Amino acid sequence: MFGASAASPAASGRLARPPALSSPPAMRMLAGAHAMARAELQKLRHDHLDLITRSVQPLLWLFVFGTALRHNRALAAGASDYRAYIAPGVMAQAALFIAIFYGLAVIWERDVGQLQRLLATPLPRTAIVVGKAVGASVRALVQASLLLIVLGLTGIGIRWTVPGVVGALALLVCGTAAFACLSMVIAAGVRTRERFMGIGQLIMMPLFFASSALYPLSIMPGWLHVVARFNPLTYEVQGLRQLLLGVGGHGELLLDFVVVIGFLVAMVAAATRAYPRAIL
Amino acid sequence: MILVDDLVVRFGHVVAVGGVSFAVRPGEAFGLLGPNGAGKTTTVRVLATLLPATGGRAMVAGYDVRREGLEVRASIGYIPQALSADGALTARENLEFYARVTGVPRGVRKERIADAVDAMEIGEWLDRLARTLSGGMLRRLEIATALLNRPPVLLLDEPTVGLDPNARRVVWERLHALREHSGTTILVTTHLMEEAERQCDRLAIMDHGQLVAQGTPEDLLASHEAAVLEDVFVAVTGKMIEEGGNIRDVRRQRRIAGRLG
Numbered sequence: 046m047f048g049a050s051a052a053s054p055a056a057s058g059r060l061a062r063p064p065a066l067s068s069p070p071a072m073r074m075l076a077g078a079h080a081m082a083r084a085e086l087q088k089l090r091h092d093h094l095d096l097i098t099r100s101v102q103p104l105l106w107l108f109v110f111g112t113a114l115r116h117n118r119a120l121a122a123g124a125s126d127y128r129a130y131i132a133p134g135v136m137a138q139a140a141l142f143i144a145i146f147y148g149l150a151v152i153w154e155r156d157v158g159q160l161q162r163l164l165a166t167p168l169p170r171t172a173i174v175v176g177k178a179v180g181a182s183v184r185a186l187v188q189a190s191l192l193l194i195v196l197g198l199t200g201i202g203i204r205w206t207v208p209g210v211v212g213a214l215a216l217l218v219c220g221t222a223a224f225a226c227l228s229m230v231i232a233a234g235v236r237t238r239e240r241f242m243g244i245g246q247l248i249m250m251p252l253f254f255a256s257s258a259l260y261p262l263s264i265m266p267g268w269l270h271v272v273a274r275f276n277p278l279t280y281e282v283q284g285l286r287q288l289l290l291g292v293g294g295h296g297e298l299l300l301d302f303v304v305v306i307g308f309l310v311a312m313v314a315a316a317t318r319a320y321p322r323a324i325l
Numbered sequence: 326m327i328l329v330d331d332l333v334v335r336f337g338h339v340v341a342v343g344g345v346s347f348a349v350r351p352g353e354a355f356g357l358l359g360p361n362g363a364g365k366t367t368t369v370r371v372l373a374t375l376l377p378a379t380g381g382r383a384m385v386a387g388y389d390v391r392r393e394g395l396e397v398r399a400s401i402g403y404i405p406q407a408l409s410a411d412g413a414l415t416a417r418e419n420l421e422f423y424a425r426v427t428g429v430p431r432g433v434r435k436e437r438i439a440d441a442v443d444a445m446e447i448g449e450w451l452d453r454l455a456r457t458l459s460g461g462m463l464r465r466l467e468i469a470t471a472l473l474n475r476p477p478v479l480l481l482d483e484p485t486v487g488l489d490p491n492a493r494r495v496v497w498e499r500l501h502a503l504r505e506h507s508g509t510t511i512l513v514t515t516h517l518m519e520e521a522e523r524q525c526d527r528l529a530i531m532d533h534g535q536l537v538a539q540g541t542p543e544d545l546l547a548s549h550e551a552a553v554l555e556d557v558f559v560a561v562t563g564k565m566i567e568e569g570g571n572i573r574d575v576r577r578q579r580r581i582a583g584r585l586g
């Protein structure tokens with residue numbers, strides 16, 4: 046049925062190159078990432094309640110946990126009070142929560158066929174991964190902006206400079222995108238949402254507690270200090286703290302950005318490799 | 326427009342598709358008919374470049390699915406069995422999203438969306454969230470999203486599963502209108518005999534990963550001296566079509582039925 050002649054372009058009905066491929070891969074990748082980020086914003090617009098409910102946990106950390114330890118000078122480590130000290134950590138934790146559980150959305154999308162449809166479009170696989178990561182970052186960005194407004198309204202002493210705030214949000218976007226890609230890698234290997242929930246918790250809490258989100262590296266025992274130094278969340282939080290509070294040594298901010306961006310590149314590559322397995 | 330030659334797909338020791346060959350002509354509506362677990366979805370997934378074939382060859386719109394996956398993906402509209410429209414977006418936002426990800430140029434995006442909306446007659450509820458639409462509306466929305474890049478080939482995996490008879494009729498009416506208007510080639514999988522007989526120009530019957538018969542509905546009925554396709558299926562497989570499938574297929578069907586309310 047399918048001999049050499051039948052398989053020839055003319056006989057097999059080969060068409061002119063599809064118009065969808067007229068733009069270069071980089072442009073298609075940008076278009077895909079833009080479409081997914083836009084869709085996330087549209088979803089947030091339809092569901093304000095999601096933002097509000099997700100904001101409760103960071104506010105509890107800030108105003109209950111932070112207030113309880115407010116006057117502890119050892120923990121505040123150079124910040125005006127402990128609430129200001131943990132504000133960047135809480136911001137990073139809220140973003141981490143969004144990013145890690147983004148894998149749940151990937152499993153849901155596989156179950157309802159959305160992932161199959163996306164993978165059957167001419168978007169490069171990297172574009173799908175980057176688009177999903179950007180989608181998670183958009184959510185984290187909106188939530189971080191709300192948290193910054195709360196910090197401003199309650200007079201918690203952070204440094205309000207344009208480069209500081211913009212730099213902090215940029216670092217947060219990179220960190221969230223990287224952890225969202227990590228989440229996609231896990232989702233690609235997990236069959237059920239229930240199992241993913243367990244693995245998500247298993248990863249998220251150690252990442253959070255073995256970082257400088259709640260306490261400075263200097264008061265950690267030696268073994269935890271070593272673990273925290275290998276934890277990308279530590280660098281994200283340290284960078285946010287330096288940008289928003291001015292706490293940190295000379296040259297550390299560059300290292301924080303290098304580590305977070307390096308982690309992002311590695312995770313995008315890993316997720317791109319793992320993603321096709323996600324539909325099996 | 327679609328050529329499949331001795332296609333084999335194995336998952337470990339399980340042979341999902343075991344040497345299937347068929348061809349679909351331009352503008353034809355071709356049905357892959359068989360029970361759950363027959364290998365229809367696996368075959369369509371290979372054609373959509375979602376699964377690699379273990380052996381054999383397949384071409385879509387003249388492109389090899391193994392070597393020219395990107396060109397194949399740019400030439401097809403693919404609708405999976407599950408309802409894939411994003412329920413958290415409106416129908417219009419779903420259309421805009423797929424226009425962007427399938428590479429429809431900005432200058433013609435509005436026009437393409439308007440054409441797809443007209444083709445599927447979904448203009449009345451464009452601003453409703455997709456999760457509030459009925460199953461038939463959702464299917465028409467999904468098909469509309471698959472038309473935006475004007476693909477020469479539509480791959481539809483059980484497009485009417487879970488729909489009531491009226492919604493099925495409307496979906497098929499729209500598909501036939503699309504064929505007449507644009508000459509789109511349609512490959513559709515179904516386990517509904519009556520639908521396959523009435524709606525497809527030609528059929529291939531699959532069972533246990535094998536293609537056991539193919540031809541026009543009339544030829545299949547005549548060659549097996551059967552009154553209905555159900556009898557043809559019994560004649561070539563020795564069983565009724567409802568007997569196939571596994572727990573995963575049943576779960577999938579229930580999930581779709583659940584989403585359809």
